[in-house]
Amino acid sequence: MDYNFNEIESKWQRYWRDNHTYRCSNVSDKPHFYVLDMFPYPSGAGLHVGHPLGYIASDIFARYKRLRGFNVLHPMGYDAYGLPAEQYAIQTGQHPAITTEQNIARYREQLDKIGFSFDWEREVRTCDPKYYKWTQWTFIQLFSHYYDTELDKAMPISHLVEKLERGEETTGDKPWSEMTEEERQDYLMGFRLAYLADIPVNWCPGLGTVLANDEVVNGVSVRGGYPVERKLMRQWSLRITAYAQRLVDGLEQVDWTDSLKEIQRNWIGRSEGAAVWFPLDIKANADVLPGAQAYITQGMPQPVPSFEIFTTRPDTIYGVTFMVLCPEHEMIEHITTPEQRAEVQEYVNWAKNRSERERQAEVKKVSGVFTGAFAVNPLTEERIPIWVSDYVLAGYGTGAIMAVPAHDSRDFAFARHFHLPIRQVVALDPHNLTDPETWEESMDAKTGYSVNSGFISGMKVKDAMKAVIDKIEEMGIGHRTVNYRLRDAIFSRQRYWGEPFPVYYKNNRPFVIPEECLPLCLPEIKDFKPTSTGEPPLGHATCWAWDEQNRQVVDNSRIDNVTVFPLELSTMPGFAGSSGYYLRYMDPRNDEAYFSREAAEYWQNVDLYVGGAEHATGHLIYARFWNKFLFDIGLSVKQEPFQKLVNQGMIQGRSNFVFRSKTDNNLFISKNIPGREENTDPVHVDISIVDDDVLNIEKFRAWMPEYANARFELEDGKYICGWEIEKMSKSKYNVHNPDDLVARYGADTLRLYEMFLGPVEQSKPWDTKGIEGVFRFLKKYWKLFENRTDTPAGKAELKILHQTIKKITDDIERFSFNTAVSTFMICVNDLTDLKTVSTDTLEKLSVLLAPFAPHIAEEVYHQLGHDTSVCTAQWPVCDEQMLVEDSFTYPVSFNGKMRFTLDLPVGISQQDAIAAVKADGRSQKWLEDKEPKRIVFVPNKIINIVV
């Protein structure tokens, strides 16, 4: 009988479902293991062959761990909130919930065909109220906590209030006791981990929403590619910056690739340095001081208005020749001299109205303006001019810098452009200085010695840094500090299809609804566009007000701002739902809590997380932050959520193009015809109507109406298409669908082939050609099984089996699934050479193969007489005795060059081995009767003789 994968696969998929084979319990004596995939956003395009790559790898590992006796949690769910379904709703009016539901059904159907071992009873969907109840709950907790820098953890906001009441903590301008209730609320808002504030945001008019930093690349939105502008808006944010240090430190604990850790470190961008106060030169600025009086810094030795700068190079403070403020700096208007006012005003306005994209595109252009004001270098008491320029960013440090043009390339370019002085204060050779005015570039490296620098002259850069910081701390004009590039995460989206905020507004101030009233369900609306007044889509909801007394959502008409208040109109961003889903899988049906303490204690954290590296600065940072917060408030039991992380590579597509004439829309010119390049434009063509880059002309004409009358200029009677490796996408017509491959070769072949393509971590273009090879392997395995014998295995057979057990086990542990598939092929080839194979060997082999090709393994296992699933079998153990050799074939080399091989008994001594080499006739040619100068003998490795 032939290998009938269709029958086998549908039979066992049904069996696994009916028998709940992959159901996983939270109660078990077995050791636990948690294997997680990044849950997908169910897009309308369905799965292509790239999506299952990571799922197959994690499925193999999960199945392997089960066979090794672990209780394995291997769940799957859907990241169901997202922009595409909502954009589709705007275009068609179809409710995103319906679109999402349909897409999920399609995903599930496709996933089921591949034979994954997910415990579907634990499925979660981020758009399910039973799930997002806990997303909202976490938001309430974030709102009700602040970061206590002394305890270095999140604490209830009431803890801060108590400290303020006891006077252990001071508020600055106005004491807590004198504040009104509203002033107190506003003050506390500056500490809450989820807070509302006017902040510059990435506003995307094309999508009608704000976006987080990781959702914007090169000034345009990741989704849709619309331009993004800077805008000041009142928005919810998460104070992720409070966790910056812990997010850096935590990277030491986890088993991730160095490159991914490095990406996160860069994103967090920790830099050590100093904060220094530069006082204004009061004499020079006499006429501009009045408004600046408000900037007298607390704790300064003299009550002089000053501004704070941040520097990583305190050692260069003697080289400061000017200061620069960012255009948004609030002190500009108070210090600018009347003569400079018009010019400064104009510059600030120009900078403000520049789009983010323009600013980034013109980074190399130097611009700026002098304020007319001067500051005093606190160490040299020198008078230094204050400038404004947009190369200083408002969002980093204090938005003000001390410029050291000799040792900072940006300051250097600025100084050159405006003819400001450049003073060298660091030199590799202190006795051999050159005139900085002749330099072509600044000397930025943190090496060498300080020069022209008062008390630090002659010190090494590193020592000088420390000395300067010590000095400014002693003088009370600054201190040692750490700055992070990481920004707080903007948490509001002016969108419909997301989690509603459990927030209502009383006197314009936000209040959270009581936890017991969750979930606050997303209201129905008919129009998914922003309202005519520019409010988010939830502005269309008619029943979206909070009755404080009766604790329920009521009709908008009842809003009186006494007992009934308006609810928040923004919704949460995509990362809200995905930041804690891995925890919910541990206890997904719990209605009393996010997840029980027992479940968390049992599963701890994710042992193996598989997914794409594109989430490095998004999901993988947010989830770590989320988890650390839940750890602080006693829910999560581990600081780091994902112990080991494997990034699967991206499967790219190979697109085909036809070349359409620029002058004649119906004419297509074959690739290699001279002049084709100048006279045509490439147009994507569906890869299914191209074979080996040769276009099927009939199918092309039938493909789309606009091509019905296409004419062609052929070469050798064929139309040759162009090709390119691109991202696999529906719009590029280069998608390979897993369903087609499953129908043609079966799921087991698809699984094996995806693994066989190469290391899981590597990106590569999809190429279906080689799939026949693994299909052939399964057919050979099946044939082997049909020709089995009941006689016990011989020595040769046992050796092959145990070699395979050893190698496969090792390959899986190393996550090297491509070599594992090769190992299987070698094994089956070797066994085929033996003519017959024992049932015992086949049974063990079926267990080894079960993680990779579960359907055929299950069929073989059952036909060999088992009535339980191969998933519950025991992983075979390698009997090392079987692999012991009595002789080893030594490569014998002379002067490092291999000359011949020699079979010698295992365990032979060096003396005997050398004697054997000398006795061998072939060695005479190389020895030439000379005594060897040196002999290298590595048992079971090599014999090398140096003559």
Add this chain to the structure above:
RNA sequence: GCGGAUAUGGCGUAAUUGGUAGCCGCGCUAGACUUAGGAUCUAGUGGCGAAAGCCGUAACGGUUCGAGUCCGUUUAUCCGCACCA
């Protein structure tokens, strides 16, 4: 510009971690079986050479008895960040 990674036959890749480079598969060549196609099977397949042999892991150099593997310099490709003071 800064940071990270990668580089091996016509192609995807492998190499017990410093010990016979090219396993396994695709493709290709020849043959067997078939009316034919498909499927299957056998043999061959890094380059040069009739052969012995020589050369060969992006390039150059180094360490070593021995380097794809370790070190240095360079080149190319991919990814991340990008006025972050």
